[in-house]
Amino acid sequence: MTSTEFETETPDPLSYLDRVAATDLGRSYKRRMLEELDVRPGQTVVDLGCGPGTDLGALAEAVTATGTVIGVDHDQAAVDAAIERTAGHRAVQVRLGDLHELPLADHSADRTRTDRVLQHVADPARALHEIRRVLRPGGRLVMGEPDWGTLTVDHPDGDLSHAYTRYVTDQAVRNARIGSRLPRLAVAAGFAVPDVIAITPVFRDVLAADGILGLERTTRRAVAAGYLTPDGAQRWLDHLAGGPFLAAVTFYIVVAEA
Incomplete structure (x- = not known):
């Protein structure tokens, strides 16, 4: 099972974050998240799951x-x-810490954000309670997460598409449906949720999609987990590589207020 079209080696996690941020999609949704965060000069803003600092510079400019x-x-x-x-930004601090037990005092932040982080944590509900703890009254949290249950990859054999998406939601991503569940979880943690923005990017370029979705790598894992047969996986990849190609997944930006 192989195709010359697709990336076969798993990218370094930090490099992958940089890759996504550099795409038109990445720049667009991050800009919208920053707008919704509504950062003001002089505020304290916390980027939870900041990765290699991709967004810290823009936040520093805002405060x-x-x-x-x-x-x-x-x-x-x-x-x-x-x-x-961020060595050149005197306003920026970076700390080692767990979202389930944040190294921050109660009511010490005006704004917080998470960007594609809660889909991976062990307990999103607990993390949201921690974020609520550190926000000041009237503070704002903006979260961006996909709902992988909405993933559509077109293929003549719909059963193969369904099996691929089922593997992603069952096993590949810990909290695969988190995007659409965030408003409910945020309310349960004590937030008000004034706005939910759904963004559904459509990929027509298979290589652009592969750079984000890792189509062949994920397909190989789906075979190993028994969701696809080797023959079915090869037919799946052959069609994706030959086109025409279409894939889409819905990404949610959720605005929550303390």
Whole structure:
């Protein structure tokens, strides 16, 4: 099972985050998240799951020299990269920490954000309660997450498409349906949810989609897990590589207020 069209090696996690951020889609949704965050000069803004610091510079510009930006990530390599990248921003701090037990005082932040992080954490509900704890009254949280249950990859054999998506939602992503569940979870954690924005990018270029979805790598794992047969997987990949290609998945931006 192979195709010359697709990436076969798993990219470094930090490089992958940079790759997504550099796409038109990445720039577009991140810009919208920043608009919804409504950062003001002098505020304290926390980027939870900040990765290699991709968004810390933009947040630092928004708070100006009078504010503070705190990046938190559980991965030491990500923290080290973020510290290096933001060395020129005096307003930025980066801390090693877990979203389930944040290294922040009660009511110490004006704004918080998470970007494609809650789909991976062990307990999203607990993480949301922690975020609620550190936000000041009237503070705002903006979250961006996909709902992988909405993933559509067109193929003449609909059963293959269904099996692929079922593998993604069952096993590939820990909290695969988190995007559409965030408003309910946020309300349960004590937030008001004034706005939910659904964005559904449509991929017509198979290589652009592969750069985000890892089509062959995911297909191989689906075979190993018994969701696809080797023959079915090869037919699946052959059609995707030969086209015409279409894939789509809905991404939710959820605005929550303390």
